[in-house]
Amino acid sequence: MDAAYIALSIICTVLCTLYILWRYAQRDTPWWGYIVALGYFLPFETIALIPLDVQETLSVGTQKYLLDMWNFVFWTQMVITWLIFPTVLEVVRSGEFTWKGRGKAVFRRQMKFYAVAVSLGLAFLMYLAIVKGLTGAALVGFVIACANAWGLFLLIILLGFGLVEVPRRLWHLASFEQNLNDSYFAAVAIEDAHMQAKFDVDDVVKLVWAASQKVRGSDPLRPFVDVLVAKMPMEDGFGVEDIRLTSDVESDLGEVTYERLVKLHATLKDKVAQLHRSQHQWDELVDKTCWLEDVIASRSSPHQTILSTLREPRDGFLAAFRDRLEWHLYVHFWPIGCRLLAVLCALMSLLVVIGETTLYFNSGTGFHPFLFSNLLRRDYGAFITKFVCALPLGFIAYCTWYSLFKIKVPGWYGLYRHKHTDTGSLIFVAETLCRLSAPLAYNFINMIDIPNGITFHEVMGKMNTAPVLGKDGFNNWFPTLLLLFVLLHLLRVFNKLLRTLGLSNYAFTEDKQNLSRIGEGKDMLARARQKKEREIGTGPQRGGRGTYIENTLRKIHNPSVANVDQSPLRGSQQNIRPLTTSLLKPGTSRSDSASAVVSSGGLNRIGSRTVSTSFENFVAPTNSSTDNTQSSSRFQSWFGSNNNL
Numbered sequence: 001m002d003a004a005y006i007a008l009s010i011i012c013t014v015l016c017t018l019y020i021l022w023r024y025a026q027r028d029t030p031w032w033g034y035i036v037a038l039g040y041f042l043p044f045e046t047i048a049l050i051p052l053d054v055q056e057t058l059s060v061g062t063q064k065y066l067l068d069m070w071n072f073v074f075w076t077q078m079v080i081t082w083l084i085f086p087t088v089l090e091v092v093r094s095g096e097f098t099w100k101g102r103g104k105a106v107f108r109r110q111m112k113f114y115a116v117a118v119s120l121g122l123a124f125l126m127y128l129a130i131v132k133g134l135t136g137a138a139l140v141g142f143v144i145a146c147a148n149a150w151g152l153f154l155l156i157i158l159l160g161f162g163l164v165e166v167p168r169r170l171w172h173l174a175s176f177e178q179n180l181n182d183s184y185f186a187a188v189a190i191e192d193a194h195m196q197a198k199f200d201v202d203d204v205v206k207l208v209w210a211a212s213q214k215v216r217g218s219d220p221l222r223p224f225v226d227v228l229v230a231k232m233p234m235e236d237g238f239g240v241e242d243i244r245l246t247s248d249v250e251s252d253l254g255e256v257t258y259e260r261l262v263k264l265h266a267t268l269k270d271k272v273a274q275l276h277r278s279q280h281q282w283d284e285l286v287d288k289t290c291w292l293e294d295v296i297a298s299r300s301s302p303h304q305t306i307l308s309t310l311r312e313p314r315d316g317f318l319a320a321f322r323d324r325l326e327w328h329l330y331v332h333f334w335p336i337g338c339r340l341l342a343v344l345c346a347l348m349s350l351l352v353v354i355g356e357t358t359l360y361f362n363s364g365t366g367f368h369p370f371l372f373s374n375l376l377r378r379d380y381g382a383f384i385t386k387f388v389c390a391l392p393l394g395f396i397a398y399c400t401w402y403s404l405f406k407i408k409v410p411g412w413y414g415l416y417r418h419k420h421t422d423t424g425s426l427i428f429v430a431e432t433l434c435r436l437s438a439p440l441a442y443n444f445i446n447m448i449d450i451p452n453g454i455t456f457h458e459v460m461g462k463m464n465t466a467p468v469l470g471k472d473g474f475n476n477w478f479p480t481l482l483l484l485f486v487l488l489h490l491l492r493v494f495n496k497l498l499r500t501l502g503l504s505n506y507a508f509t510e511d512k513q514n515l516s517r518i519g520e521g522k523d524m525l526a527r528a529r530q531k532k533e534r535e536i537g538t539g540p541q542r543g544g545r546g547t548y549i550e551n552t553l554r555k556i557h558n559p560s561v562a563n564v565d566q567s568p569l570r571g572s573q574q575n576i577r578p579l580t581t582s583l584l585k586p587g588t589s590r591s592d593s594a595s596a597v598v599s600s601g602g603l604n605r606i607g608s609r610t611v612s613t614s615f616e617n618f619v620a621p622t623n624s625s626t627d628n629t630q631s632s633s634r635f636q637s638w639f640g641s642n643n644n645l
Helices: 003-026 031-059 064-093 098-133 134-174 176-214 222-230 247-253 258-297 318-355 373-376 382-406 424-446 458-467 475-491 492-502 515-536 545-557 580-583 592-597 624-639
Strands: 603-605
Touching: 003 031, 031 064, 031 424, 064 098, 064 134, 064 458, 098 134, 098 318, 134 176, 134 318, 134 373, 134 424, 134 458, 176 222, 176 247, 176 515, 222 258, 222 580, 247 373, 247 545, 258 515, 258 592, 318 373, 318 382, 318 424, 318 475, 373 382, 373 424, 382 424, 424 475, 475 492
Parallel strands: none
Antiparallel strands: none
16 A cells, blocks of 8 residues: 555645635635535546556555545545535525525426436336346446446547647747737637626616615515625716616516516626626736737847836846846747647647547557557556556646636636636536546546556446446447547637537637737737826836836837826726716616717627727726827837738
C-alpha cells in the first residue's frame, strides 16, 4: 500500500477543489451550495488513483484496499451525480419562496424525469429477463453500463474539441497580435449580450413593480412581492418612483397569482445573474485587451519595461529587475514556450486519436499502436511507472475538462472567473465531472490494455454482462468516432453544423472570419480604454524614470493629443445614470427606449442584433469625433498601416 502517494493525491485534489471554488464561486453562494466540493474532489481523485492502480497491478497484482477505495469513490459518485446533484440543482433554480414549496416543486419535476427513465429501464430489464435471465449481478451491471455509455458519449464529444483546441490555443497565445484580434472580435458579441441583458432586466423589473402596485399590504401575496422588490437591481440615484406602468406591462403581467410570482422570481434571478456576468465579461475583456496593447507597444522599449497608463510603476530596490524580468518573459520567452508546448500537445493529441480510433480493431489482436500501451507492459519502478501512466491520462483529462469549462450555454450554465459563477453552474459542472470520470478512466484502461486488467476492472467489469453496452460492444466501437469530431473541429465545421441545426448556443467557439466585426470591436475597446484612463488620471508627476514612462506612454497611446490635459470627464460621473435607468424613465417602453437610443446614434442594430456603438458611451458619453481620431492615431502608431488583420 503506497500510503504516501494516496496522501499526496488527496492533498492535491483537495487543493485543486478549493482553488476552483475560490476562483469561480460567487461570494453570496449559500453554505449548502458548497456540497459541490464533493463533485470536484471525487473526479480528480478518480484520475489520481489510476496510475497507482496500474503500478500496483504490474508489480504485485490487484489489491484489496484499492478495490475498497474504488467501490467507495465510484458508488459515491453514482449517488451524488444521479440523485443528489439534480435535486439540489432544481432547488437552486426554483422560483419558490419557501423550502417547503421548493421541495414540492422539485419532487414533481424529478418524478417526471425518473418516471420516464424507470419506464424505459423496466422495459429493457424485462427483455433481459426473458432472453438471458435476470440476476442481481446483471441488474447492477446494467446500471453501470447505462451510466458508462452516457459518460462515454459526453467524453468523446468534449475530447474531440479539446484535442484540437488545446494545441491551437497554445499556438495562438504565442502571438499577441492574434490574441488582440480575438479580443476585438469578441467585443461585439459580449457588448451585444450585455445590452440584451440590460433590456431583459428592464422588462422583469417593470413586471415586478407592476405586481407590487397591484398587490397591496393586506394581500397574503404581499410578502412574496416584497422579496421580489428587494431583489430588484436598483442603481445609485434611481428609485422606484422613476418607474411608470404602461398598458403593455400590465398586459404582460396578467393576473397576479402565487404561481405567477414564482415564475417571475425565477426569471428575475436568472436575468440579474446574466446581467452581472455580462458586465464582468466586458470588464475582463477590457483589462485583457489593455494588457495586450501595452505588451505590443512596449516590445521596442529602450528601458526593457512593459509601459502602461493603467498601472503605477513599480517602486523599491528590485523594481527595475522585476520590470526587466517581466519584459523578457513576455517578449522573448512566452512566444517560444507557448509554441513548444503547442507542438508537444499536438503530438499527444495525435497519439490519443490513434489509440482511440484503433481501440475496436485492437480488441483481442495483441496489436497496440498506442505508444503508452507498449510502454506499460512491465513495471519500471513506482515513480516512473506512475509517471508514464499519468502523462497521457492527465492530458486526456485536461483536454476533456478544458472543453467542459470552455463552453457556455446562455441561460443555462457557464463558468466565469473572479467569483462570478452562480451555484447552479457550479453544480452542473460538478455533476458532469462525476458522470465523466469513471468512463474516462475505463476508456483509458482499455486503450493501454494491461493484461488481465487492473483492480478498477473489478468494479467496471460488472457491466460486461449487459448486451450491446457491455464488453466488446459500445465501449470499443464508439471511441472510433473521435476521429470524426476531431476533423470537424480541425476544419472548423462543427460550429457551422450546430448553427445549421439551430444549436448555435452549444458551440464551443465562434468563427473569427468577419473583419468588419474586428474593426468595430477595436473601436469599442479603444473608447473603453480612454474611459479607464480618464477615470485613473495621469497621477502625480514623478521625476526621473517615472516622468519618462508618462511621456513615452502619451506619445505611444495618444500621439496626436500628447499635451492635452488628461482631466476627468466634464460633470460628475456619479450623476450619470446607466442605460438600465434611462430605459425605466416614466412613460417609456422597451421599444420606445430602443427607438430613442437609435435616433441619438447610440445603436446601429435593432432587435435580436441590438448592439450599441459602445455601451460605455451610456455610462460616460464622450466626443465621438475626438475619440475616433485618438483611437485611430494610437493604433496606427502601434501597428503601422498594416494591422495584421
